[in-house]
Amino acid sequence: MRASPxxxxxxxxxxxxxxxxxxxxxxxxxxxxxxxxxxxxxVAELELYEGVPRDPAQVRxxxxxxxxxxxxxxxxxxxxxxxAHRLGRAIRDPDQYRSHVSGKKCAGFHADYGVMxxxxxxxxxxxxxxxxxxxxxxxxxxxxxxxxxxxxxATLESMFAAIVKSxxx
Numbered sequence: 001m002r003a004s005p006x007x008x009x010x011x012x013x014x015x016x017x018x019x020x021x022x023x024x025x026x027x028x029x030x031x032x033x034x035x036x037x038x039x040x041x042x043v044a045e046l047e048l049y050e051g052v053p054r055d056p057a058q059v060r061x062x063x064x065x066x067x068x069x070x071x072x073x074x075x076x077x078x079x080x081x082x083x084a085h086r087l088g089r090a091i092r093d094p095d096q097y098r099s100h101v102s103g104k105k106c107a108g109f110h111a112d113y114g115v116m117x118x119x120x121x122x123x124x125x126x127x128x129x130x131x132x133x134x135x136x137x138x139x140x141x142x143x144x145x146x147x148x149x150x151x152x153x154a155t156l157e158s159m160f161a162a163i164v165k166s167x168x169x
Contacts, residue, residue: 047117050077072111090155090156
């Protein structure tokens, strides 16, 4: 009878390698869309809040409001009709988000913009930090923190900036 060509050590190495590969694929594979993508409905009105900058030299005078521990200028810009549909579709695009990766070299989450609207479970509050490339959302059903897929945040950032620049509708 011949001895097996596989030693216990080589079997352990192969099994360990297979487990590592499976973990890497699960961790780096496509992630489930964030809760706000699932809960968000087609809407005709959104409230867009502009975040108060961290740099004191860039802060404008005026009242502020704190929403989910994020500081915004108090008076939101109401985004309605076609603009709300376009912005809502852009926000709900699940392909621009991925699972959150911690340990970034940024100054920590600081909302540049916040969007509030009604979803299937009530009020949705979504906070966008373009410095870190992160999105945090809160609703009565769920909270989530996700990252933008690298390079996919520019569209939303430019849409928000254009709406703020054009002012209240």
